[in-house]
Amino acid sequence: MNNLWKTHEVNNQFDELTDYNLFATDTVMNEYLKQYNLENYISILQNTGAKLGTKESFEKGTRCNLLGPTLKAFDRKGNRIDQVEFHPDWHYFMSEAKKTGLISFPYENNQKGRWVFAAMNFILQSQVEPGALCPATMTQASIPLIQKEERLWDELKSKLLSREYDERDIPVKDKKSIWIGMGMTEKQGGSDVRSNTTIAKRSNILNTGYKEFLLTGHKWFFSAPMCDAHLVVAQIEDNGQLACFYVPRWKPNGDKNPIEIQRLKEKIGNNSNSSSEVEFKNAWGILIGEEGRGIPTIIEMATFTRLNCVLGATAIIRQATVQAYSYALKRMVFGKKLIDQPLMRSVLTELALENEAASITSLFLADNFENSDSSETAKAFRRTITPAAKYWICKKSIEVSAEAMEVFGGNGYVNDGIMARLFKEAPVNSIWEGSGNVMCLDVLRSIKKDPNDLKLVFDYLLEIAQKDSGLTNQIKVLKQWLQDNIETNFEAKARLFTEQLILIVQACLLLKHSPKEVFQAFYDTRLNSTKQGHFLGSNVLTPEVTTIVLSRIINH
Structure with a gap:
């Protein structure tokens, strides 16, 4: 009887790729x-x-x-x-x-x-x-x-530094390991932390020997509220100066610090994590850094968090590309596997190029963070190229995750699959720690504050690019463009400059690290005058180059 009402056979349906080694295949x-x-x-x-x-x-x-x-x-x-x-x-x-x-x-x-x-x-x-x-x-x-x-x-x-996880909600002194969060943005300011109105009043209520303060005010995005302490920017009451404060969840005397969670944010993505709105009601904290140095102190922290935004966006690009490619190897459409459809191969090839460029850039930046204390060039890349990479790679992760979702069709557009989750996660890296405009303006501030930083960056890139006359010329053209435009409404052109700069950085890194076919494909479709289209997949490469680029998605 059951077979009588069996309406169809399920076939040509495939789960997302699992049970594989994420590192070994990279x-x-x-x-x-x-x-x-x-x-x-x-x-x-x-x-x-x-x-x-x-x-x-x-x-x-x-x-x-x-x-x-x-x-x-x-x-x-x-x-x-x-x-x-x-x-x-x-x-x-x-x-x-x-x-x-x-x-x-x-x-x-x-x-x-x-x-x-x-x-x-x-x-x-x-x-x-x-x-x-x-x-x-x-x-x-x-x-x-x-x-x-x-x-x-x-x-x-x-x-x-502990490698043990301690989830208990108890005072810091009693814990084996701790987590630190951030409380910067307020309703009226967002990225403009200088407009913060939270007040810090001097106090010696606990006699700890630290410079104690009591904070009153609010934070509009307080991540993540169950952290054992937060670094918070507030305005000192008696002089109006902004400063940074270490504000624990529990006070040293064992009392709960009066930080009241108003609600959790209903976010588009990042749903496993809690972001909240809070109010401080004489919350106890201690001064970090100097009075009046709240913004520089927090910018120093933001440099590190921005690197991780780049890494997070790279992860989205990587996973989206792997899943799309794996699905295309199995799914049959119009009598052929998706991977054998010429237009799909063009799309997947450009996803692969974005994956390789983002990965190389991320690892290179991490290397520069490690060496920035001993190398002026590494320090220049850390200061100037980190915001440029955050701007570009985070935005690319949105585009790549959307294209990869299309490979799955309707199956990609459901919440219980990883493709939709990657797509909804992607924008947070672009917004958190400074949106796209803020990143591009930070690039401009960096090169105006210390022009030698950009000189060191260009010198490094020219040394790599000497193997390729076209890329060398691109760097020289950008240098001249900067010279011609830096004094004329330059702020309005910040995105244009940042995009060209990071594309040249990525091309140079691919020239240095990747097979010549990968570099040339990236250069021809992103920088060269032979660029054909705007969306991923609209640039056509030779079948031979396409095969080489695709073969690098999953390491066998």
Whole structure:
């Protein structure tokens, strides 16, 4: 009887790719480590990639996004507790971020390649569940600031660098490891932190020996509220100067700090992670850095968080490209597999080019973060190219994830699949820590503040580009354009300059690290006058070059 009402056979339907090693299949990562004699990291990353790539791991990522956090403002007796409850799978990914050294490794030692290792670790984990990497990013970025506060660093060092996950909501002194969040933006200002109205009043209420303050005001985006402490920008009451404060969730005397969660944000993506609106009601905090130096202090932290925005966007590009390519290998359309359809090959080839360019740029930037204390050129790239890369790669991740979703058709446009999740996640990296316009303006500020930074960048690029006359000419043309335009309404042209700059950087890095066919394909479709179209897939390469580029998506 059941067979009588069986209306059809299900065929030509395929699940997203799982049960594969995210690291072992990544051509760019493996080549980069070998090129720079960093093979000692391969076995660790192999283990991480294998664990993250299991079907169970991807299912955990799906669950903790579909079943996101909930606010529990009061206990059953009516006491204010301001707790956020998470799905158990969220804690799994938080634990992995700690255990694998994603947060702590760059600060544990001076081992060569430590920042590249951390960057690869971040890209791998972010492909499966990026929400947990928001508190991981803020914690990692807070460490350089806290290191400058000798006494506070002595108290927190072991907890910040611990690889043990401690989810308990108790005072910092009683915890094995801790997380640090950020509280910067307010309703009236957003990225304009100088307009903040939260007031910090001097106090010595707990007699800790620190410069104590009581904060009153609000934060419009407070991420993530269950962190053990937050770095907060506020205006000092008696002099109006902005400063940065360390504000713990629990006061040193064991009382809960009066930071009240008003609500959790209903975000488009990043649903496993909690972002909140809060009010400070004489919340206790201590001064970090100098009075009047709140903005420079927080910008220093933002430099690190912006790198992780680039890494997160790279992870989205990587995972979207891998999933689209894998699906195209199996799906039959109009009598052929998708991968054999000429137009689909053009689309996938351009996804592959974006994947390789973003990956190389991310790892190169991580290397420059590691070497910026000893190299002026590395410092110049860190200051000038980090915001340029954040602007470009984060926006490219939105485009790539949308194109990759189309490969799946309607199956990609459902919330319980990874393609829709990648697409909805992509915009947050572009918005968080400064939107596109802010990034381009930061590039301009950097080159105006210290013109030598851009000179060092151009000198480095010209040294690479000497192998290719066309690329060399592109650099010279951009230098001349800058000279002609820097004094004439330059701010309005910031996006144009930033786009051309980062494309040249990516082309140079591909020339240095990738097969010549990959570089030439990127150059011809992004910089050369032979560029044919605007959307991904509208540029046609030879069948031979297409095959080479596609072969690099999944390392066999």
